[in-house]
Every structure is written in C-alpha cells, then in structure tokens.
Amino acid sequence: MSDKVATSADARSSSLTRVDAARLSPRDLRAAIATEQWTDTTLGLGLGHLQANLAVVPREDAYDFLLFCQRNPKPVPLIEVLDAGSPLVQQLAPGADLRTDLPRYRVFRDGELASEPLHLRDDWEDDAVAFLLGCSLTFEAALLESGIPLRHLEADTPAPVYITSQQCRPAGKFSAPMVVSMRPIPAPLVARTVQVTSRYPWGHGAPVHIGDPAGLGIDDLDAVDFGAPPHMEKGDVPVFWGCGITPQLAVDGARSRYTFTHYAQHMFVTDRSSEADAVA
C-alpha cells in the first residue's frame, strides 16, 4: 500500500491557517473543508470531537465488509454505516456530506488507485455504502490528559505501525493481517494506559498486546511497516493497539469495483464529543 501514497500534494493550499482552523467548530470546519478553504490534515482540529476514518464500498461488497468489521472490532471499530447510496451522515454529524466534508480522499477503481481528489462529487456512486470507523486520536488525547507521555508526539513523528503475523478473522472477500500501532509506555503507567483506553472501544479500545513484540511476529521494533521508528526510553514497554490501516489493507485486497477512503490523516470530524460514548 505504501507505494500508492501520493508524493505530489495538490497544488492548491489551504486559505486558512491551522491556528484559525483549530478554532472552528466541527460544523464550521466541515464547511471550510467543503469549500476547500481547508485541504490539509485534520490532526489537532475539532478538538474534543470524535474523528472518523472513511471506507466506501459498493453495495455488493457491503455485507462482507460489515461482517469483517463485526469480526474484528479492535482493529476495525465501526461507528456508523450509512444507507446504501446516501452520502449524508445520520448520527455522528447529522446532515454532513461525506462527498465533500473530508479534506482529501483516495479513489480506487478495480483495486487500482485512480485519484486523490479534494471531493467525491464526480466519483460518488448510487450504490455506495459508507462506513465510518473510529481512530486512535481519541484515546491519544485521553492518555495525554491522564499524564501518560506519548513518545511519538514528543518527537513529532507518526507512531510506529507494524503488520503482524496474526490474521484477522476473514469475511467473504475481505481479509488482512492485523496491523498494530505501538506506543512506548513507562512500565508504571502501563496499567493506567489499559484503563484509560478501555473507555473508548469504538476508538480501538484497550491494547491488543503488551510487551513481547515477537509474539506478534515483530522481530525488530525499528523495522516499521508504516509510520516512523519508535523512540523508546529506558523502562518503556511496547504497547500495541489495533490500527486503522488494517481495514485499508482488507479493502485494498478485495479489489472492489470501486473503493473510496479518506486520505491518510485527512479524516472526518464529527459533531460527537469524544467523551459522549466513553465507557464507565
């Protein structure tokens, strides 16, 4: 998948500064995105609100993909499924339009990357089924608020991500190895890390694996498959979470008639408070 990541960003740049964008409500931010005043990543924007990954498949593949989500909730936490053909969000941001309200998309046709547009107006299909999936931003914010350091943010790098030796439970044409992100956590804070992240099951939830990288088929933590090598400090334990790249691999492998996804880190900012559905 990495070889498909575009190297040439769209020439047009955002007319808003990130500081201005960060001040906008989710609704106003989506309006700025729909009008292409904001075309950059959504990291740090809409703070306190749930952000979602997007996967859109044709109706004929929607059952298998829905089942794939149900069978693999840790790497593929499903938060909303739209009715077939509809780009209008019902629950997470009523009235939002998934054709325009993300800053950038990726469009695949028959399994091949076709374009990376700023909107889907020209690509949307009458039988498209949109899936909104949770992401790790929610629990990262909660960890920081709990005083748990996140080394990749301190170093201003993406988190290390690995393709593991564990297979997800397949569903029809969708299958993938489980992909995990890793965050080094000081040993005394590992239990607290489990407690905090358990509250967000729709945002990957509790870690899937703590310590022992070899148990996931990871021989060398520096040999990342995505993201950047970790910054481990003395006494840190590697803690692994299911990662949203898992469904991307599954969708890539299925070679559906068409697939639309968000462009990496260009996500859907919802109206839903990150805490609204937190457990206990």
Place this chain on the structure above:
Amino acid sequence: MSDKVATSADARSSSLTRVDAARLSPRDLRAAIATEQWTDTTLGLGLGHLQANLAVVPREDAYDFLLFCQRNPKPVPLIEVLDAGSPLVQQLAPGADLRTDLPRYRVFRDGELASEPLHLRDDWEDDAVAFLLGCSLTFEAALLESGIPLRHLEADTPAPVYITSQQCRPAGKFSAPMVVSMRPIPAPLVARTVQVTSRYPWGHGAPVHIGDPAGLGIDDLDAVDFGAPPHMEKGDVPVFWGCGITPQLAVDGARSRYTFTHYAQHMFVTDRSSEADAVA
C-alpha cells in the same frame, strides 16, 4: 408475538433431571441436547458460561439484519455471525452445530409460525445466516454476585418486559420499537448496578433508562407486554435494559422467506466464560 407462543409443549420430556443437567459442561450439555436427552429451558445451566439467543435469516436479508444489529447494540448485542449456509459455530463454541445444539426452536416461513421443533435438521437452508445475540443472563448473575437483589428471581417470575415508544434505528426491512426489560433496584444500589452491567456490553450492557417510566411511554408498570408484573419494594427504582425481544419483533416484522430462532428461554450455551470479554 405473544399469541404465537406455543401452549402445547412437546410430549417428549427430558430424560435428565435439571440437577444433573446443571452439572454438565457446556459441551456435554450440548451433546445431551443434540440427542434430546435435554429438551427444556437452559436457565441455570452451563453456569458461568455465556448463553446466546439465535436468529437465522436468509442470505438476502442478512445484510439488513447485520446493519440493524450494528445500529442498535443495546437491545441487539451481536456476538457472532456464521458464514452463509454454515450451522457450525467458529468462536463461541468451536464445532457446535446450531441445527441440533439448542433444546427447541421456532421456525417461521414467510412470516408465519410453521413449527417449534427440537432440531433444525429438516429445516436448515443452504443460504441460512445464523446470528448469535447476547442475553441478560450474564449480567443478572453478575448483579447477584455483587449483592444486588433481583426481585423477579426472588418471586420466581419472569422479568417484566415492555414495548417502548422509542423506535430502534431501522435498517432496510428490519425495524422495531425498542423493547426493554425492567428490574426494580434499591436506590442506593442503582449506581453499582450501572457499574456492574456496563462490563457486559455484549449482554445488553448498561441500562438504557433509569427511573421515569413515562419517558419510555410506559404509563403503568403493571401493564407488561411480556413477562410478569414487577414486584416493587419501597425505595426501589425501575431500571430498564434493552431486551432480546427487540430483534424478535424486527425479525417477525420483516417476514423473511424463512426465519429460525431459539424458543424462548431455550438458548445456546457456549463454551465462553461469561467473564472472558468483560470490560475492565
């Protein structure tokens, strides 16, 4: 739905006593059920193990039903979906056969009750998709262990169940009002009740409503739609949970080509410890 409940139990009775049956492991109990040595309810059997409700629909309706589950997790907590055509359980009790391993079934054809057999050998279809749904037995056991009284068990009656004025989120041909069960809880124990039941999201989880029956469209707690009127004691607060009759109403209303369900209280006893997936 209540008028469809059979009044004539099958003439054959179980050759095991309930005391003997309660001593069996889930695997041995399922074997006794498959050989019709046990044809009665599964209440109190397989203690400490998850029990599941069953709903089987044709493949052409499986996507809508899966989506209905995803959209209404409190009343319809989905725990496993089998591959189309397969009656063999993969996760909750590997190798178990859903055609034989429940004590009694209900078979609907084109929306009409056709039979209430002890097995589905003659009814199973090549395109049948089986859904296993969580039930309230798990959290009731946990509440008792936490010292929280359950009035309906003290009175040896079924819990009161009400059809509410709230509609579930529909999905295709599946729609239903939310059905709730109610348990009167002493006011000082209501918070603990929330904590305990929150641990079992796949078993209806936290209450959907606490106090104020009118808010659910319930004018008179004694006017139950299913089960038995409640035994409220002084200082008790009515606490409401999503109820597994909700998907039954949805399945009834969909009038699929065929539908197979468990017979009330004759459930699927799994190998999974009730605590295995408890949250935090």
